[in-house]
Amino acid sequence: MKRFISLILLVMMLAIPLVSFAGDAMPTVAGNAEAIKTVQTNADFLWTLVAAFMVFFMQAGFAMVEAGFTRAKNAVNIIMKNLMDMSLGAIAYWAIGFALMFGVSKTGWFGTTGFFLSDYVADKDPWTLAFWMFQVVFAATAATIVSGAMAERTKFISYLIYSVVISGLIYPIFGSWAWGSLYKGSGWLEGLGFIDFAGSTVVHSVGGWAALAGAIVIGPRIGKYVNGKAKAIPGHSITIGALGVFILWFGWYGFNAGSTTAANTDTALIAVNTTLAACAGAFGAMVISWIKFKKPDATMTLNGTLAGLVGITAGCANVLPGSAILIGLLAGVIVVFAVIFIDQTLKVDDPVGAISVHGVCGAWGTLAAGLFNAGGVTLKIVGVQLLGIGAAFLWVFPTAFVLFKLIDKTIGLRTSPEEELEGLDIGEHGLVAYPDFQVNPEANG
Amino acid sequence: MKRFISLILLVMMLAIPLVSFAGDAMPTVAGNAEAIKTVQTNADFLWTLVAAFMVFFMQAGFAMVEAGFTRAKNAVNIIMKNLMDMSLGAIAYWAIGFALMFGVSKTGWFGTTGFFLSDYVADKDPWTLAFWMFQVVFAATAATIVSGAMAERTKFISYLIYSVVISGLIYPIFGSWAWGSLYKGSGWLEGLGFIDFAGSTVVHSVGGWAALAGAIVIGPRIGKYVNGKAKAIPGHSITIGALGVFILWFGWYGFNAGSTTAANTDTALIAVNTTLAACAGAFGAMVISWIKFKKPDATMTLNGTLAGLVGITAGCANVLPGSAILIGLLAGVIVVFAVIFIDQTLKVDDPVGAISVHGVCGAWGTLAAGLFNAGGVTLKIVGVQLLGIGAAFLWVFPTAFVLFKLIDKTIGLRTSPEEELEGLDIGEHGLVAYPDFQVNPEANG
Amino acid sequence: MKRFISLILLVMMLAIPLVSFAGDAMPTVAGNAEAIKTVQTNADFLWTLVAAFMVFFMQAGFAMVEAGFTRAKNAVNIIMKNLMDMSLGAIAYWAIGFALMFGVSKTGWFGTTGFFLSDYVADKDPWTLAFWMFQVVFAATAATIVSGAMAERTKFISYLIYSVVISGLIYPIFGSWAWGSLYKGSGWLEGLGFIDFAGSTVVHSVGGWAALAGAIVIGPRIGKYVNGKAKAIPGHSITIGALGVFILWFGWYGFNAGSTTAANTDTALIAVNTTLAACAGAFGAMVISWIKFKKPDATMTLNGTLAGLVGITAGCANVLPGSAILIGLLAGVIVVFAVIFIDQTLKVDDPVGAISVHGVCGAWGTLAAGLFNAGGVTLKIVGVQLLGIGAAFLWVFPTAFVLFKLIDKTIGLRTSPEEELEGLDIGEHGLVAYPDFQVNPEANG
Amino acid sequence: MKKIEAIIKHFKLDDVRKALMDTGAIGMTVIEVKGFGRQKGHMEVYRGVEYEVQFLPKVKIDVIVPSEKLEESLKAIRDAANTGEIGDGKIFVYNVEQCIRIRTGESGKEAL
Amino acid sequence: MKKIEAIIKHFKLDDVRKALMDTGAIGMTVIEVKGFGRQKGHMEVYRGVEYEVQFLPKVKIDVIVPSEKLEESLKAIRDAANTGEIGDGKIFVYNVEQCIRIRTGESGKEAL
Amino acid sequence: MKKIEAIIKHFKLDDVRKALMDTGAIGMTVIEVKGFGRQKGHMEVYRGVEYEVQFLPKVKIDVIVPSEKLEESLKAIRDAANTGEIGDGKIFVYNVEQCIRIRTGESGKEAL
Numbered sequence A, B, C: 001m002k003r004f005i006s007l008i009l010l011v012m013m014l015a016i017p018l019v020s021f022a023g024d025a026m027p028t029v030a031g032n033a034e035a036i037k038t039v040q041t042n043a044d045f046l047w048t049l050v051a052a053f054m055v056f057f058m059q060a061g062f063a064m065v066e067a068g069f070t071r072a073k074n075a076v077n078i079i080m081k082n083l084m085d086m087s088l089g090a091i092a093y094w095a096i097g098f099a100l101m102f103g104v105s106k107t108g109w110f111g112t113t114g115f116f117l118s119d120y121v122a123d124k125d126p127w128t129l130a131f132w133m134f135q136v137v138f139a140a141t142a143a144t145i146v147s148g149a150m151a152e153r154t155k156f157i158s159y160l161i162y163s164v165v166i167s168g169l170i171y172p173i174f175g176s177w178a179w180g181s182l183y184k185g186s187g188w189l190e191g192l193g194f195i196d197f198a199g200s201t202v203v204h205s206v207g208g209w210a211a212l213a214g215a216i217v218i219g220p221r222i223g224k225y226v227n228g229k230a231k232a233i234p235g236h237s238i239t240i241g242a243l244g245v246f247i248l249w250f251g252w253y254g255f256n257a258g259s260t261t262a263a264n265t266d267t268a269l270i271a272v273n274t275t276l277a278a279c280a281g282a283f284g285a286m287v288i289s290w291i292k293f294k295k296p297d298a299t300m301t302l303n304g305t306l307a308g309l310v311g312i313t314a315g316c317a318n319v320l321p322g323s324a325i326l327i328g329l330l331a332g333v334i335v336v337f338a339v340i341f342i343d344q345t346l347k348v349d350d351p352v353g354a355i356s357v358h359g360v361c362g363a364w365g366t367l368a369a370g371l372f373n374a375g376g377v378t379l380k381i382v383g384v385q386l387l388g389i390g391a392a393f394l395w396v397f398p399t400a401f402v403l404f405k406l407i408d409k410t411i412g413l414r415t416s417p418e419e420e421l422e423g424l425d426i427g428e429h430g431l432v433a434y435p436d437f438q439v440n441p442e443a444n445g
Numbered sequence D, E, F: 001m002k003k004i005e006a007i008i009k010h011f012k013l014d015d016v017r018k019a020l021m022d023t024g025a026i027g028m029t030v031i032e033v034k035g036f037g038r039q040k041g042h043m044e045v046y047r048g049v050e051y052e053v054q055f056l057p058k059v060k061i062d063v064i065v066p067s068e069k070l071e072e073s074l075k076a077i078r079d080a081a082n083t084g085e086i087g088d089g090k091i092f093v094y095n096v097e098q099c100i101r102i103r104t105g106e107s108g109k110e111a112l
């Protein structure tokens, strides 16, 4: 009798995973437990993938922001760059980037396994794919940041080369330092306790510093600096640019809240922080621009929104909503000064403000994730954050600089002055973006 | 023996929550039950947040509809208004709106706890955040409706003030009457059985009646009425306007189906009803405009789509699909007549038809939710619906009217005629939306 | 004693579904098992609906692609067509299409039950609604493909009639052959093992072949062929067209990964394949166009992206990522040649390349799903794939051809030459899309 | 015949059109232009950089009138376009040597 | 030299261009304009409000020709632009006092 | 008074404007045009179809100057617009019979 009961219990508790939850089999405790795990796993996949799709949609946002903030004569070119940095970047990330970033890493400096998604081919674990899907759109985000800063003067073929290198090498290697252990890797920086939940540094600063290197190497657009004074070159469609910002904001919910890569309740705090920081960023930039320029500046306010989003990206999961407002507000203020400083003092020509939004506010956000840490702040925490910020700059800026210089010396980085004056659309793609509309004389200067 | 077995069973059924479902602990029935709840909770968060993100994306839709339906010379201004009513509105809703709407309410007229999301700071219950996230985008929707009706002539600073007041006070107070009990509140109107599942009245009519007050106080655009006859002032991009409508429709699935704030199977009926009502609304408006104006009118058909969506919002969870078609169809018909009546008879200048779409069809939808109630309709049900419709008007219209009058008397509501003629973009923001393109002489009248 | 224990176990395992998981009732194994099923069902609904919403959003993508790739003078018309094929199509699909496609089918040729969603009215099974929601947006996708190919010259009323017939008859009947058993039907083609997971043939080729029939019957636009030579008629906004492509790509994740209609881990492979094929498609088309035309052609590259997506649609769940790259790459190459062949050799005027992207690459994708089948390929598999491809053409092309001929003979398919020259927007809708902007002389030819 | 070129403010277009039609003019052509004269552009700030909007948008009306209608037409335009503010615009008059209606081939005054 | 200003329908631009080139013209300038003449605008309805589209889009071709080519050029334009329908447009002729090619500084007929 | 019509390349607009202002000109009008002359269009490929971009975008500057300023103005424009490359553009001169400032009613040279 005793035996019999024990047997039953044993079967119930242990053996029955064999039966498993499926069809009409008699349910068991252990089977249920398995089934629960399966359902949770399904939910995790669901959320990770939906979030990845939203982050993918940010590509549309970047394309629209960059097209809207630059001149009509270069719109086709900007769009082609955005389309191809995703397309080539994803293939490069599939071939090597993912392996460098998340493969087994003996040194803590880069991974060495899993090229060409071979992990999946080996194990058939679908999580490899879901995780890759989420990571590839992050790589594409880092890559696409640069196109805005180098807009209206970069050779298309040269941009394609850059695109492959950042998605395949520069981004993943830094990524492995901070995020490698999310999969099979292990990075030296995460080992120190570096906080960058969704990538203020890993994605945005990396993109931003590459953009800085590119903008320096390529030099300003013709007519941007006359006798050492910065000139305004307004973008051709604020409406399209603003649409891009709204799309980015929408996608950013996937970017930040999706970085749980699990369907859990942590996502709520992240979503709220993301919202409040974006709002405060827009507000901060509007107020500062109003004070400084006498009128609430639309392009600065749009930049401020993105600055708030970049600023909260590192700390979205470990700061309180009140802090998120402060982080966003300061990001909105910082971005205005950064744009002016880079444009007028450094005389680096960044048509869309990518360096300020992603580079500078990425650094700010990473620092803020330490300073406003809800669990308390120590000197060590702040120190590691600063280390991470510095490491990103020191890794990305020089390598990107060399890359752009190399391209420049070989196939050339910049289009001819004639082509630039006429617009890259004709020169590079043989097409104008808006053939049905007249173009303003002053916009072609 | 008996004891032993009982013990085992007891442990299995009760005591084991201590062990809980985690890691490799032996699974138990009670533990499983907890775990199931957790997974369902995770799914509820997931759906509530994804839906909130979709509703957020409606901000892009409103911005595009309003920009597209007004003139190029005011596009920057419209976009700034849409960006800032979200940004300021969210901060106002965080500070006070949410507390007034969902805080503990002793009277049934407004809540008094939970300012600055203090509930979360106290309890750390993440649901507070998820729920807030869903609600804040609803508040932003109500707020943003007004910008369209007051477009092309409102001072920017005045609009900002209005924005804070509607998101922080007017909307949440009415909201507390109808929806307070969804969280900690309890409203007198919901107590009577008022049906407004996703907010035909709570969100859309509230926005619409505020828009009506604003449009009356500010008066028509220069050139809109000449010798008492309404003139046409076509919008500058039907393409962008239509894109906005598609984005709104997409976001509306989050708006309606997300209002379950739970991942359950009720969402299916809601989604189907939403689809059919939108389709029927477009169809109804197209047919009526075709009959009345000899040609299928595009802007009316686009308005009809939104009218169908507004119309089904109240009853999306309690009417059958066949009824949804009827509700949408009638909303599409109503909106055409409402636009003409408001424009030509009332002579209230509403450039995008916001009052008709949101105010009038919001009322229709709320009534329809009673009339087509799948569970049967009684005089009482209809009476309460009418009461709710009336209460919304009586609360919102006077308070908004006073608010706009106050702004008008103090800092002024309207830009100077010169600025209006030249376009608000130059006057208010020092920027034109499309500097690369020539602008049509006739569009600047 | 024994009895007692047995009883307890019995109650625990069987009887307790009566108690069920709800409120504070004592949890049981069987109750838990039920509850787990409920949670998984909720997740399935969640995913199916979110995916459906994303697929719905593709309507915005189609509208933008088609508007951007055609001239400004026809933008209102294109948008109205896209809006109404969804609106009328959904109502037609509700009334009859769904029943023909998924109703009980005695013959394997079409269903005969479930008109007007009567299944739901009878059973109240919410799955009927969730499934319908997912299917209706597929029907709308098939329908909307045609508008691009017949753009800039089709009478609006005639397009509406076509729209109802394809959504209500042509599409669902073919659909029932391949997918009927997903609900209550059973089709002859699926019975043979036809692989078309998300509809390369069922949706895209069906739309593409209807587009071919339409474009042939209506004939080329005035000025498209002069002395037998094809002329270029550039679209009016590459920016808007590209935005449309990004929206489509985003929505396609819902299209492909959502076709599981279940929240499971299969979605990961599908998402990855979809991404890689789209990227490779863009790359393939860019390279080929670069070689052939000396410059990387933007509209071809955008078509290539869509070609990659169409190409992977059939096999997204049964090929490996490496194969997805190959399938996409070839689709990108094929689409360039197909566009040129159809335009210059067949002299069929398809302004947006719909026939090539959806028809031709749909066929390619269906074949590829067999050729690259991860489970291995046999002659039989390939044979059935070819049979399905052929069946789609033989069913759709003739019926659509007859339909368009019938419309042409009765109410007329084509607008007058004067209207076509002036633009359909004025003639059909009495509105211009961009009244504020001057229009280029050359674009009106 | 004379050609009158009037460069005016956008919002005066309708008034000028009506005034001209009252003098019996039955046709005219308008063109969007940018220009400056006494009225200079204004300074704006774009992303922190001050810049001058040098050319302001104006409308140019071309109307060809029989010589004997010239004075009347000039007065009509002036009266309709005048706001008394800077930037009201300018009127220039040219000689027209010939005028042909394409459809009928008529020429001279009849062709107007 | 004479300046010919031809205001024609959009879709006739290409024919007129070809006809002019056949006469030996080697340059021309086109401008998008809006105008009305015998052909008046039409009524449309926008959101329930009737309004008149007063100005219709046309293309203006400016071509400067040597005086001896004038008649030939006028005939070429007329023949190419004529559809026999209202709104076909008008041709105006002006005297050109001087012509300079910027690149070379040539002037007079050689500069054309 | 004379009217100078200069058809130049876009990016020379600012230089020409400055050069003219240095001669004392206080107003001008610019118009976006499309044209061709010695500089023909170029071939492009759209979706596999070769097509000629026949008209290239140019800017036309209209400036009315007192007759005695004509030569100086022409020189200023030529010098500023010249790049020595094909497509630099052309300058045409016309006689202006009358000039009126709308705001004040002044006419003749004072109205400029």
Ligand SMILES: Nc1ncnc2c1ncn2[C@@H]1O[C@H](COP(=O)(O)OP(=O)(O)O)[C@@H](O)[C@H]1O
Residues within 6 Å of the ligand: D007, D033, D034, D035, D036, D037, D038, D039, D040, D056, D058, D085, D086, D087, D088, D089, D090, F026, F027, F028, F029, F030, F062, F063, F064, F065, F101, F102, F103, F112
């Ligand atoms: N000398 C000129 N040549 C050509 N166009 C001119 C000249 N002077 C003025 N204009 C045109 O006339 C418009 C109005 O001139 P402006 O001097 O501002 O008007 P007002 O004399 O009424 O102040 C200018 O924007 C410009 O387009």
Ligand SMILES: Nc1ncnc2c1ncn2[C@@H]1O[C@H](COP(=O)(O)OP(=O)(O)O)[C@@H](O)[C@H]1O
Residues within 6 Å of the ligand: D026, D027, D028, D029, D030, D062, D063, D064, D065, D101, D102, D103, D112, E007, E033, E034, E035, E036, E037, E038, E039, E040, E056, E058, E085, E086, E087, E088, E089, E090
């Ligand atoms: N008196 C005029 N002055 C300036 N432009 C004119 C005049 N009459 C006609 N036009 C221009 O010529 C175009 C064609 O004139 P219209 O009278 O419609 O042609 P038709 O004589 O062939 O019917 C008009 O749209 C307008 O731009």
Ligand SMILES: Nc1ncnc2c1ncn2[C@@H]1O[C@H](COP(=O)(O)OP(=O)(O)O)[C@@H](O)[C@H]1O
Residues within 6 Å of the ligand: E026, E027, E028, E029, E030, E062, E063, E064, E065, E101, E102, E103, E112, F007, F033, F034, F035, F036, F037, F038, F039, F040, F056, F058, F085, F086, F087, F088, F089, F090
């Ligand atoms: N005969 C003409 N009549 C009218 N416009 C002309 C004529 N010839 C040239 N143009 C205008 O001048 C522009 C420049 O002429 P082009 O011959 O290309 O310059 P260049 O002589 O310096 O090579 C042309 O694009 C056209 O707009």
